[in-house]
Amino acid sequence: MVSYSSCRITFAGLILLLVSSCGVDRCEGLGEFGFEFHHRFSDQVLGVFPGDGLPHRDSSKYYRVMAHRDRLIRGRRLATQDQPLVTFADGNETVRLNGLGFLHxxxxxxxxxxxxxxxALDTGSDLFWLPCDCTSCVRKLKAPGGSSLELNIYSSNASSTSSKVPCNSTLCKRSDRCASPNSNCPYQIRYLSNGTSSTGVLVEDVLHLVSVVDKLQ
Structure with a gap:
């Protein structure tokens, strides 16, 4: 039996801060130095230490292996906690669509x-952008084989848990453009990919998740 849970979407960012300090009254140095960080599976590292049987980069199998490693690492961190691992209700599989801004x-x-x-999964934001009561959004996705998939359009009036974010909310980052504290919070996002942008007002709703253990059963 699959158990579902719901949550209000919140994410936290992780910042790595490197601090260099001197334990004396005066610190002097000659010249400058620098260094780079590379992921253990990056091209730079794999050029020196070959990967242990990793599939070809950008292949679906490669991303499945990476996701499996992430789940193992995440599982070890939560081994002593009561928090279960969760995933989207339909799974964590992603797909890159070149026809929609080359995004995942x-x-x-x-x-x-x-x-x-x-x-679209936006790694530079903690928000989901849903097509909401829009007139120019993509409504149908064509597959290479000729078939098509009708895409759902979100409507805040159709969800009983939907609520517009007011300008006095901590989620609102553009309160300077609000007419009053109780006005709907506006936003405007433009991406590097040509023709990809999002504008409107912020809406908060429930995201349905499922336990990873139940999903695998």
Missing amino acids: YANVTVGTPSSWFLV
Whole structure:
């Protein structure tokens, strides 16, 4: 039996801060030095230490292996905690769509009653951008074989758990553009990919998750 859970979406960023200090009254140095960080599976590291049977980069099998390693590492961190690992209700599989801004997309389940949506995974933000009551959004996705997939469009009026974020909320980052503290919080995002942007007002809703253990059963 699959157990579902719901949560308000919040994420936290991790910043690595390197501090260099001197334990004396005066510190002097000659010249400058620098160094770079490389992931253990980056091209630079793999050129010196070959990967242990890793599939070809950018292949679907490669990303499955990377996701499996991440789950193992995450599982070890939570081994002494009561928090279960969770995933999207339809799984954590992602796909890169060249026809939609060369971004990676995932299928998420949002709202009450729940409905699925194809969303772009934005690593530079802690928000999901859903197509919401829009007139110029992509409504159909064509597959290479000629078939097509109808995409759902989110409507805040169709979800009982949907609520617009006011300007006085801590989630609102553009309060300087608000007419009053109780106005709807506006946003405007433009990406490097040509033709990819998002504008409107912020809306908060429920994201449906499922236990990773139950998902694998």
